[in-house]
Every structure is written in C-alpha cells, then in structure tokens.
Amino acid sequence: MLPFVIAFELLNLAASLTVPSAPNHPSRHLGSNILPNVITQFPAGAWVENIAVRSNGNLLFTTILPNASLYEASDLDCQSPTITRLFTVDIITSLAGITETSDDVFAVVGGNFSLTTGSVKGTFGLWRADFTRGRPSHAELIASLPDAALPNGATTVPQNNHLVLLADSILNTVWRVDVKKGTVDKAAQFTPESASAAASGILGINGVHIHDGYLWFTNSTATANPDTGDLESSMYRIKVDKNGVAAHSASPEKALTLPSEGMDDFTFGPGERSIKWIAGNVDNQIFAATPNGKYAVVAGASNSFEVATATACKFGRTRRDSHVLYVTTAGGTINGTTEGGKVQAIDTTGFRV
Numbered sequence: 250m251l252p253f254v255i256a257f258e259l260l261n262l263a264a265s266l267t268v269p270s271a272p273n274h275p276s277r278h279l280g281s282n283i284l285p286n287v288i289t290q291f292p293a294g295a296w297v298e299n300i301a302v303r304s305n306g307n308l309l310f311t312t313i314l315p316n317a318s319l320y321e322a323s324d325l326d327c328q329s330p331t332i333t334r335l336f337t338v339d340i341i342t343s344l345a346g347i348t349e350t351s352d353d354v355f356a357v358v359g360g361n362f363s364l365t366t367g368s369v370k371g372t373f374g375l376w377r378a379d380f381t382r383g384r385p386s387h388a389e390l391i392a393s394l395p396d397a398a399l400p401n402g403a404t405t406v407p408q409n410n411h412l413v414l415l416a417d418s419i420l421n422t423v424w425r426v427d428v429k430k431g432t433v434d435k436a437a438q439f440t441p442e443s444a445s446a447a448a449s450g451i452l453g454i455n456g457v458h459i460h461d462g463y464l465w466f467t468n469s470t471a472t473a474n475p476d477t478g479d480l481e482s483s484m485y486r487i488k489v490d491k492n493g494v495a496a497h498s499a500s501p502e503k504a505l506t507l508p509s510e511g512m513d514d515f516t517f518g519p520g521e522r523s524i525k526w527i528a529g530n531v532d533n534q535i536f537a538a539t540p541n542g543k544y545a546v547v548a549g550a551s552n553s554f555e556v557a558t559a560t561a562c563k564f565g566r567t568r569r570d571s572h573v574l575y576v577t578t579a580g581g582t583i584n585g586t587t588e589g590g591k592v593q594a595i596d597t598t599g600f601r602v
C-alpha cells in the first residue's frame with residue numbers, strides 16, 4: 250500500500266488523518282499481521298455491490314450477480330475469515346444498497362437486474378435483515394417500490410432512523426421509505442428525470458449519504474473535461490431537513506469533481522472525520538478527498554485487480570479495525586484474465602504521515 254503514503258504526503262493530510270492508536274512506523278509493515286487483504290474472493294461473474302458493518306464488527310455484503318444474496322464475514326481477525334451466505338431472495342435477481350436502520354437491523358434494496366438488459370421497473374423492493382434474534386435466514390419485505398427503475402445506493406436518515414433514502418440511478422429520484430409504516434415517497438427529484446436512460450444504460454445518482462445536514466451523492470454520469478478531454482464525474486450536495494427531504498426550490502451544488510469515469514458509492518471517515526472515500530467503479534480505484542477538494546488515489550489502478558470495479562466501501566466498527574476500509578468489488582477482465590468480485594480490506598493507518 251506504499252503509493253498512498255506518498256500520495257498523502259503530497260496532500261499533507263496529516264492533521265485530518267491522525268489516528269491516535271497508530272504506531273509510528275512505515276505503513277507497509279502495518280496491517281499485514283492484523284488482517285488478510287482479501288476478505289473473500291468470488292468466482293468470475295459474481296458482482297459484490299454494497300457493504301454494511303454490524304456493531305460487532307462483522308461485515309454484511311450484497312451481490313447483484315449471480316443472485317440476490319446477503320453474506321456475512323465474521324472472524325475478521327483470523328487469517329481466513331468465515332463467510333456465510335445468510336439468504337438469497339429468490340423472487341428477484343439482485344441486491345444492491347444496504348443500510349442499518351436500528352441496532353443490528355438492516356434494510357437492503359433489490360430487484361431484477363441484468364448486465365445485458367438492465368433493470369426491470371416494478372420488481373424492486375426494500376427488505377429487512379434483522380439480527381436482533383440471531384442470524385436471519387430470510388429477508389422480510391418492508392415495502393415494494395413499484396415506480397423505482399434502479400434503486401441503488403441506500404442510507405438511513407441520521408435523526409430519524411426509520412427513514413431510508415434510496416438513490417434511483419435511472420430516474421435520478423431519491424426514494425424515501427418509512428421502514429415502520431412501509432410507505433414510500435420522494436425525498437428529492439434531480440434532473441435529468443429520464444426513463445430513456447434505462448435504454449442507454451447511463452447511470453445518474455448512485456451513492457447517497459447524509460453528513461453535516463447535507464445529502465451528498467455521487468453522479469455516475471461522466472463528461473469530458475473541456476480542457477483536457479479526460480472523463481470526469483462529480484459529487485454533489487444538497488441541504489436536507491431532519492426527515493431527509495430537500496427544500497422544494499433547492500438544487501444540488503457540485504462539491505467535488507474527480508478524474509473518474511463514474512463514481513459509485515462512498516463513505517465518510519475514519520471515525521468522525523469528513524474525508525470522503527469513494528469507490529471509482531470502472532476506474533478500478535478508490536479515491537479519498539478532503540473537505541477542501543484535494544484528493545488522492547488510495548488503492549488500485551486501471552490495470553490492477555486490487556479493487557477492480559470498486560462498488561462501495563465502509564470503515565470497520567471495532568477498535569481493531571476502525572481504520573480499515575472494506576471495499577466491495579465486481580471484478581472484471583484485465584489483460585485477458587477475468588476475476589469475480591471480492592471484499593478487500595485496505596489498512597489506511599499509513600495515511601497518517
């Protein structure tokens with residue numbers, strides 16, 4: 250993980266990234282004894298889409314392909330963590346965003362999706378995975394999403410955790426689900442509001458998270474930089490109230506532009522810090538960006554499998570791994586070799602320089 254140390258030295262992120270418990274020696278010696286880098290590797294064709302972390306430190310992750318499964322990774326401090334498939338929702342093909350709604354209860358969105366034909370409007374729903382009475386062996390439907398075209402990223406409204414927001418990547422709608430009542434409405438509608446995007450395969454809003462009173466979202470639509478011609482995509486923010494709703498007349502402001510062909514999900518951290526860690530999807534990279542817009546590539550490269558087709562990331566929740574960024578990926582084909590998706594651990598301790 251040496252390259253990030255150099256990148257972060259250049260960015261002088263020392264102040265914002267100080268990790269109190271971090272030993273003061275080079276990052277390449279850290280982590281390797283703490284965690285295996287690859288938590289689990291799936292066969293070719295498997296697409297791991299999103300991740301949540303339980304309060305006990307176990308990881309939960311969803312698959313879009315080959316089926317709609319929720320997995321749990323436990324024993325993360327062992328050389329080979331235990332991977333358990335908790336359930337597969339058999340009436341749909343794919344699970345996407347996952348978010349915790351109350352202690353050890355998670356909501357996960359899913360529906361029918363295929364890489365060749367896209368998503369099927371009317372098949373999506375929000376499901377509950379409840380760990381309060383042990384490991385769930387099935388998902389309970391919270392609400393159907395009949396008007397959603399491709400609900401993708403998911404997040405919980407911090408002050409009202411019975412409210413879940415879902416980013417619809419085709420309609421650019423933020424759907425809001427009340428997980429107690431099972432009701433669905435719109436928290437925000439951005440432009441373009443386009444059903445024809447489904448045919449073109451262009452994705453808009455993708456990851457969504459509320460931070461400091463704003464709803465932040467990535468926009469996977471890349472455009473050419475007017476000066477360099479290189480593709481770039483942006484993250485936006487819009488003020489929302491305690492119910493997760495954007496003011497009627499408000500429009501989102503562009504907060505960050507990266508040389509990314511389509512940003513996917515992201516997270517803030519580590520801990521209470523406001524650094525954004527962004528999965529670069531087709532870039533095969535993870536970016537980190539400071540509140541003032543400085544950024545660095547912290548893992549991966551266009552021709553590397555390290556975080557190939559990175560889809561989402563989350564920090565660990567225990568003392569042992571609160572500085573470890575867990576990344577889900579969909580894999581891909583590089584130099585004629587195809588790998589499936591995986592869950593990869595990235596020790597960010599070395600960013601303190």
Ligand SMILES: *[C@@H]1O[C@H](CO)[C@@H](O)[C@H](O)[C@H]1NC(C)=O
Binds near residue numbers: 295315316318
């Ligand atoms: C879902 O896919 C996984 C990974 O390939 C496989 O192990 C599992 O048996 C599948 N489940 C069902 C119900 O098809």
Ligand SMILES: *[C@@H]1O[C@H](CO)[C@@H](O)[C@H](O)[C@H]1NC(C)=O
Binds near residue numbers: 340341342361372
């Ligand atoms: C969604 O996928 C499931 C599982 O493959 C299938 O049984 C179901 O018919 C599909 N629904 C629609 C509306 O295509």
Ligand SMILES: *[C@@H]1O[C@H](CO)[C@@H](O)[C@H](O)[C@H]1NC(C)=O
Binds near residue numbers: 501
């Ligand atoms: C996403 O980016 C595209 C290209 O810049 C832009 O046209 C679109 O309005 C953006 N969508 C949102 C919701 O900001």
Ligand SMILES: *[C@@H]1O[C@H](CO)[C@@H](O)[C@H](O)[C@H]1NC(C)=O
Binds near residue numbers: 552553554583584
């Ligand atoms: C692919 O080939 C390029 C150029 O030879 C090389 O730099 C890169 O490491 C290769 N990547 C993989 C995953 O084989």
